[in-house]
Amino acid sequence: MKAAIIGGGVIGGGWAARFLLNGWDVVIHDPDPEAERKIGEVLENARRALPSLYDTALPSEGSLRFAKDLAEACSDADWVQESVPERLDIKHPILAQITELAPEHAVIGSSTSGFKPSELTAKGARVIVAHPFNPVYLLPLIELVGDADHCARAATVLETVGMYPLHVRKEIDAHIADRFLEAVWREALWLVKDGIATTEEIDEAIRMGFGLRWAQMGLFETYRVAGGEAGMKHFMAQFGPCLSWPWTKLMDVPEFTEELVDLIAGQSDAQSGHMSIRELERLRDDNLVGIMRALKHSGSGAGGVVARHEAALPRAEAPVTLDRQVPQAWTDYNGHMNETHYLEAGSKASDRFMEMVGADADYIASGLSYFTVENHVRYLDEVHAGDRLRAETRMLDGAGKKLHLFHTLYRGDGTAAATVESLLLHVDLTTRKTCLPGPAVAEALAKLAEAQADLPTPEGAGKVGR
Numbered sequence: 130m131k132a133a134i135i136g137g138g139v140i141g142g143g144w145a146a147r148f149l150l151n152g153w154d155v156v157i158h159d160p161d162p163e164a165e166r167k168i169g170e171v172l173e174n175a176r177r178a179l180p181s182l183y184d185t186a187l188p189s190e191g192s193l194r195f196a197k198d199l200a201e202a203c204s205d206a207d208w209v210q211e212s213v214p215e216r217l218d219i220k221h222p223i224l225a226q227i228t229e230l231a232p233e234h235a236v237i238g239s240s241t242s243g244f245k246p247s248e249l250t251a252k253g254a255r256v257i258v259a260h261p262f263n264p265v266y267l268l269p270l271i272e273l274v275g276d277a278d279h280c281a282r283a284a285t286v287l288e289t290v291g292m293y294p295l296h297v298r299k300e301i302d303a304h305i306a307d308r309f310l311e312a313v314w315r316e317a318l319w320l321v322k323d324g325i326a327t328t329e330e331i332d333e334a335i336r337m338g339f340g341l342r343w344a345q346m347g348l349f350e351t352y353r354v355a356g357g358e359a360g361m362k363h364f365m366a367q368f369g370p371c372l373s374w375p376w377t378k379l380m381d382v383p384e385f386t387e388e389l390v391d392l393i394a395g396q397s398d399a400q401s402g403h404m405s406i407r408e409l410e411r412l413r414d415d416n417l418v419g420i421m422r423a424l425k426h427s428g429s430g431a432g433g434v435v436a437r438h439e440a441a442l443p444r445a446e447a448p449v450t451l452d453r454q455v456p457q458a459w460t461d462y463n464g465h466m467n468e469t470h471y472l473e474a475g476s477k478a479s480d481r482f483m484e485m486v487g488a489d490a491d492y493i494a495s496g497l498s499y500f501t502v503e504n505h506v507r508y509l510d511e512v513h514a515g516d517r518l519r520a521e522t523r524m525l526d527g528a529g530k531k532l533h534l535f536h537t538l539y540r541g542d543g544t545a546a547a548t549v550e551s552l553l554l555h556v557d558l559t560t561r562k563t564c565l566p567g568p569a570v571a572e573a574l575a576k577l578a579e580a581q582a583d584l585p586t587p588e589g590a591g592k593v594g595r
């Protein structure tokens with residue numbers, strides 16, 4: 130699949146990374162002579178962040194090219210994404226050309242934050258709004274607005290690259306989410322202008338409180354809970370009247386005088402000027418990955434999108450029981466993967482091995498499982514953030530209640546980085562006592578034992594010390 134990215138700035142760069150890291154070939158057209166450098170830096174951050182959301186490998190990265198003109202960029206494209214500056218006089222001629230040049234089947238999306246599809250198509254272009262959120266390579270939301278069939282085709286594609294298409298049924302300036310962002314932004318500008326709060330105090334007011342809530346339950350579910358046992362009706366009865374009190378100044382926009390711009394920019398420099406934009410992006414990305422990984426456990430919000438996308442990715446197949454990238458969060462003060470995560474990788478490999486022999490989620494739900502009773506890790510070589518990590522598993526014994534596994538962890542370059550030897554016992558989850566495995570699992574283990582009978586014991590098995 131091929132994506133053409135027209136305009137490779139903040140948002141075009143993010144789109145390019147999203148497609149590329151999901152295995153698409155990407156061609157970028159941007160007249161800025163600095164575009165290649167800027168995209169390279171965005172990609173570097175994206176490669177460090179996006180795979181860290183997943184416990185399985187993403188598809189191999191696609192190819193990246195820069196095209197000198199729109200014709201070269203659009204030819205053979207399956208998706209063309211326009212991300213040029215937010216001005217109709219720039220967008221209109223570009224969208225007209227894209228419509229001429231792109232294949233009939235291609236989705237043509239515009240990243241516009243505020244223009245309605247009827248404004249974009251006014252001169253005959255075939256385009257829908259596909260409005261992303263920064264960083265596009267991590268945040269799943271895409272607001273789709275416009276022709277229903279075109280949006281439906283776009284939605285199908287977006288899901289394959291781990292995104293969450295939200296169909297905005299009725300066109301409106303600034304779609305759905307930017308209406309909120311604008312409201313909050315206006316109110317914040319007033320608070321600074323009126324000397325009530327600094328940019329830093331406003332940011333603390335968001336991130337120490339309601340910002341945390343919104344990532345997992347949104348607005349209405351959060352307020353339902355805030356209504357106590359009586360729920361939403363009580364919440365509305367209690368807080369409805371304040372909507373007509375002078376709590377907000379939303380109807381009014383402060384003028385961007387030089388004085389106000391200097392005040393806000395000066396406070397922002399004092400707050401965050403000690404870090405470069407790329408450093409701030411990396412900090413933001415690491416935090417987002419941590420939050421989204423936490424949400425993945427409960428399947429809430431953006432974490433549910435990651436979990437569903439991960440479930441659709443190809444699984445490791447025997448003898449490979451783990452294939453993933455090492456996330457930043459697994460590294461420590463020594464600049465390499467911390468010891469605990471070698472065991473985590475071994476544990477995930479055991480889980481996959483169990484699935485492969487039929488001790489899967491349904492089997493566990495039926496009341497039978499394995500418990501690990503002993504592990505032995507040998508650390509053989511360093512592993513770094515971003516390294517591909519693969520485990521191959523040998524069963525040393527699968528008779529009776531015992532399951533004795535030997536995992537070898539390999540880096541992407543084929544170097545053995547560790548071995549994790551694990552002894553598991555089969556248990557009845559009701560009595561919490563050991564018991565024999567069910568017949569299907571016992572048979573799968575017996576077949577594997579027979580197939581492996583002539584293999585030599587792996588080097589390092591049963592060994593203490595290196």
Ligand SMILES: NC(=O)C1=CN([C@@H]2O[C@H](COP(=O)(O)OP(=O)(O)OC[C@H]3O[C@@H](n4cnc5c(N)ncnc54)[C@H](O)[C@@H]3O)[C@@H](O)[C@H]2O)C=CC1
Pocket residue numbers: 135136137138139140141158159160161164211212213214215216219223240241242243260261262263
């Ligand atoms: N920055 C943000 O937070 C978000 C922006 N958007 C939307 O994305 C679009 C792009 O915004 P940004 O990436 O922020 O702007 P940007 O200024 O970072 O990037 C725009 C890029 O378009 C290029 N460009 C200008 N004329 C061009 C042409 N004729 N052909 C190809 N490329 C051309 C520029 O060289 C620049 O690299 C806008 O419509 C904006 O509303 C959407 C979501 C968030």
Ligand SMILES: C[N+](C)(C)CC(=O)CC(=O)[O-]
Pocket residue numbers: 241242261262263307310
């Ligand atoms: C400021 N903005 C209107 C360009 C923001 C967006 O469109 C979405 C985002 O990423 O916040």
